[in-house]
Amino acid sequence: MIDLRPVAFVIGVLLSILAAAMLVPAAVDLVLGHRDWEVFVASAAVTVFVGVSMILTTRTGWASFNIRQAFVMTTGAWATIALFGALPLAFSELDLSMTDAFFESMSGITTTGSTVIVGLDNAPPGILIWRSMLQWLGGIGIVVMAIAILPILRVGGMQLFRVEAFDADKVLPRAAQVAAAIAGIYLLLTVFAAVLYYILGMTGFDAIAHAMTSIATGGFSTRDASFSYWDTPGIHWAASLIMIAGSVPFVLYLRAVRGNPLAMLRDGQVRWLLAILVTAAAxxxxxxxxxxxxxxxxxxxxxxxxxxxxxxxxxxxxxxFGQWGGFAVVLMFILMFIGGCAGSTTCGIKIFRFQIVYAEARVQIRRLMQPNGVFIPYYNNRPIPDQVAQSVMGFFFVYTLSFAVLALCLGLMGLDFITAVSGAATAISNVGPGLGPVIGPAGTFTSLPDAAKWLLSFGMLLGRLELFTVLVMFAPSFWKG
Known part of the structure; x- marks a missing residue:
């Protein structure tokens, strides 16, 4: 059996941090005279009680983590944070059901952006800030996980970045220092975004809320109309810039700070990201x-x-964009799956996996034309190890299979074709809105049945944690020994 004490200890620490974060929206509601501050204080009390209890009961008797414990800790932490993050949503003035509250919380912490809340313009200010904070915390969480955890777990080819992040990079000597430095850059980018939004015409409240969700590439807004509420070119272009900033590997920001500002433009992921965005936008x-x-x-x-x-x-x-015509809708549907760079706050399949598949495909074509030739696939001017290529191919297969199963299950629950297919895509890719009149850019997920919301919540977790981190725990052999 797996010793779960270190897992419980880490989750306890994270819950204690989450409880402290709940005091921020409590203060916002208190200052603005909204009674929901009591809900946040009570939720924080429950959360810190559970968190501290887990810390005190598990702080002795174990020495270190192993790989299986790391898998359980990663999945357990995200699911537990989503559960406790739902408490203020469930007991606030919005009076959401536990299903809706958990869906909203999971959508926040996984930076998906799908919502069940109608009437955001008149929602309690504390709730609006809490939704933004969940995405902000989820954004920095996924960056740290992609740099410090997933490469060690060798999930979906992420082992490719293990040496790059810590040994060859030589930015800072220890993983904890790298994480702390990235958190500092993340905070500075958030402050920059908030100031920029404010200068361009947003209120201070809206600027702070959208700064957190923009750099986290989360998508929660304080307005039902999202950014169409501000029909201001400056704000739209600024948001576009900030979203791209959140899509770049944060390790490259460290390199830039340490004296290598051109590293970002030399990185293959970033060049592919910009090329695809510019082409699709044009x-x-x-x-x-x-x-x-x-x-x-x-x-x-x-x-x-x-x-x-x-x-x-x-x-x-x-x-x-659902009203722009079939071509635009199909293009947006395809873009849902691509995502940004590994080591950023974005989601989806990730650019580097497309690069590896492309490199492998080129080699296969050349081998067909020259059967006796020796051809080696490269990524960022380095040979791609067979183990990485196999991991990426496996990821593509499991990603496609998971999407198909999610879509089929949603169809069985009575959802129409567009809603089922785009709902599965937006959940596993952590995009936010789907397509069609129900869950499209102008709709919400409110009208979906509860079973669909729970399934989509699982899909969000699955996509955010790169599939295998969650699915490996469904194997009976994982728990033996």
Whole structure:
């Protein structure tokens, strides 16, 4: 059996941090005279009681983590934080059911951005800040996990970044110091985003809330209309820039700070990311202009904003792109799966996996043409180990299979084709809005049956933790020995 004491200890520490975070929206409600501050204080008390109890009862008797404990800790931590993060949502003025509260919380902590809340413009301020904070915490959490945990667990080819992050990079000597430095950069980027939004016309409250969800590529907004509430080109272009900033590997920011500012432009992931975004945005803008949906300038703005939002998994909307026509909808659906760079706050399949598959495909084609030749696939000018290539191929297969199973199950629950397919895609890719009139950019997930919400919540967790981190625990052999 697996010794779960170290797992419980770490989860206890995380719950204690979550409880401290709940005091921020409590203070916001208290200052603004909203009675929901009591809900946050009570939720914080329950959360810290459980967290401290777990710490005190498990702090002795174990020495270190092993791989299986790391798998359990990672999945258990995200699920537990989502559960306790749902407490303020369930008992606030919104009076959400536990299903809706957990869905909203899971959507927040996984930076998905799907919502069941209608009437955000009049929602309690503490709740709005709490939703943004969940995404902000989830964003830094996934960056640290992608740098410190997933490479060690060898999940979906992430072992490719183990040496790059700590040995070859030589930014800072220890993983804890790297994580702390990245957290500092993450905070600075958030402050920069908040100031920029405020200067461009948002209120201070909206600027802070959207700064947290923009850099986390989360997508929660304080407005039902999302970014279409501000029909201001400056705000839309600023948000596009911030979403891209959150999609870049945060280790590259460390390199830039340490005297290598060109590292970001030399990185293959970043070049592919920018190339895909620019191409897709240009095609969308040309299509919108040709169809007469917008004038050229507005077509460029809305095209770029929504392409960036969907591909990075942020989920903001400056317009209902579901009304742009079949071509635009299909393009957005494809972009949902791509995602950003490994080591960023984004989700989806990730750019580096497409690069590896492309490199392997090129080698296969060359071998067909020259059967006696010796060809080696490269990533960032380094040979791709067979183990990494196999992990990436396995990830693609499991990702496709998981998406298909989710879509089929949603269809069995009575959802129409567009809602079922796009709902599965947006959950496993952690994008936010789906397609169609029900869960599209202008809709919410409120009307879905409870069973669908629980299934989508599982899909969000599955996608956020790179599939295998969760699925490995369903193998009976995992728990033996």
């Amino acid at each position: 095609i969308t803008a040309a299509f919108l202009t040709y169809k007469g949906v917008y004038a050229t300038a507005d077509a460029a703005r809305h095209g770029a904003f929504n392409v960036i939002s969907v591909m990075t998994g942020t989920g903001y909307a400056s317009a209902d």
